[in-house]
Amino acid sequence: MTTDTFIAACAKDRTQTDSLKWDLVDQRFGGKDLLPLWVADMDFAVPEAATEALHRRVEQGAFGYSIVPADYAAAYQGWQARHWQTQVDETWLRFSTGVVQSLYDLLHCFTKVGDAILIQPPVYYPFFDSIKDTKRRIIEAPLQKIDDTYRIDFAAFERKIQTEAVKLFLFCSPHNPAGRVWRFDEVQRLLAICQKYHVLVIADEIHADLILPGNQFVSAVTVAESIGFQDLIIVNSPSKTFNLAGLLLSHVWLPSEELRDRYDAWASQYKQTEVNIFGLTAAKAAYQHGDQWLAEVLTVIQENADYIAQRLQLEVPEARIAPLEGTYLLWIDLSSLEVPNLKTVVQDSAGLAVDYGAWFSQDYDGFIRLNLATTPTIIETALDRLIEAINTYKAQQHFEEDTHDN
Ligand SMILES: Cc1ncc(COP(=O)(O)O)c(C=O)c1O
The missing domain is CATH 3.40.640.10 (Type I PLP-dependent aspartate aminotransferase-like (Major domain))
Known part of the structure; x- marks a missing residue:
């Protein structure tokens, strides 16, 4: 089965199914229409x-x-x-x-x-x-x-x-x-x-x-x-x-x-x-x-991870990614962007619900964790939004620096 066939067969719209990830996201994060890439479950039908x-x-x-x-x-x-x-x-x-x-x-x-x-x-x-x-x-x-x-x-x-x-x-x-x-x-x-x-x-x-x-x-x-x-x-x-x-x-x-x-x-x-x-x-x-099903899920996860790595490398070179050996959770270091509060960019501007580094350790404030067990379309949308929000933030920073210098 190719990734496309697997996605066509197994991808699920989980909204209004009493899903913690999808139906509680806005309430849990205090936002509106957030795209959920947080809690670790999959947007796929089971075997x-x-x-x-x-x-x-x-x-x-x-x-x-x-x-x-x-x-x-x-x-x-x-x-x-x-x-x-x-x-x-x-x-x-x-x-x-x-x-x-x-x-x-x-x-x-x-x-x-x-x-x-x-x-x-x-x-x-x-x-x-x-x-x-x-x-x-x-x-x-x-x-x-x-x-x-x-x-x-x-x-x-x-x-x-x-x-x-x-x-x-x-x-x-x-x-x-x-x-x-x-x-x-x-x-x-x-x-x-x-x-x-x-x-x-x-x-x-x-x-x-x-x-x-x-x-x-x-x-x-x-x-x-x-x-x-x-x-x-x-x-x-x-x-x-x-x-x-x-x-x-x-x-x-x-x-x-x-x-x-x-x-x-x-x-x-x-x-x-x-x-x-x-x-x-x-x-x-x-x-x-479930062996074949899992093999197909792992292919989707790998492709999603590769896609994110390629786009971030090109479009946000400041981002660093921990090589994904296992799990479907991608740990991304955005600390060199020096955003005082990452939520303003990731949630308020990009509209994403993610796990934040500070939840995992007080030393990892500038990190986010993305759940890759979802469709390539959702990953692409999330990346579009994240990159745009980061670019907007960087442009504002430059503008403020320029204004300050002048
Ligand atoms: C390391 C680890 N342990 C436990 C869990 C949750 O397990 P359960 O839902 O069975 O409590 C997770 C979920 O992400 C996890 O990453």
């Missing part, structure tokens, strides 16, 4: 097999309490084995309504009020929220920005663990918003440090399936096995991969029996353990039959 499976389940008509389908784990394991050569044991798997919900759960379950939790900003802002809301302490080991690529400062990471007595590390892999797909050796060095200081690791691998050509995702589970590291929990979900976020289904993998027992004991006291049959029905079908 046809998932829709058909949902249809069949709806036709059946009774929606009483449900159990996990007997062949769900096999479908999920099949996907993991086909894509990442990761072995997941069925006994490790627990379900939740979302990865963010799981972050809160796991912090409650495995840490205490006041414990030090390490994160690597700039990072997905609910990482900050989950730590603050559960009254733990945020400890930051920022990523290093070298040229436009993000790297881990391992010495600083280890120092923070030592000096702050870190209990738990929240690892974002692949990384939102930096777009990095961490390599085996990078993950191994992180886990080895955590092993040395007995730090529990929660690896958020929700973007694991969204890997662009030339990059290779490696799960922390695989790396942990190679060094005999036990203190690891993985959270992930079919929701980013197949655009199923509204069906509220996510996974918690607990490879360690000891951690599993602690989690189960905690969950039986505090957590809803029933499952959502629609989430499981759609995810199972997508894991079984």
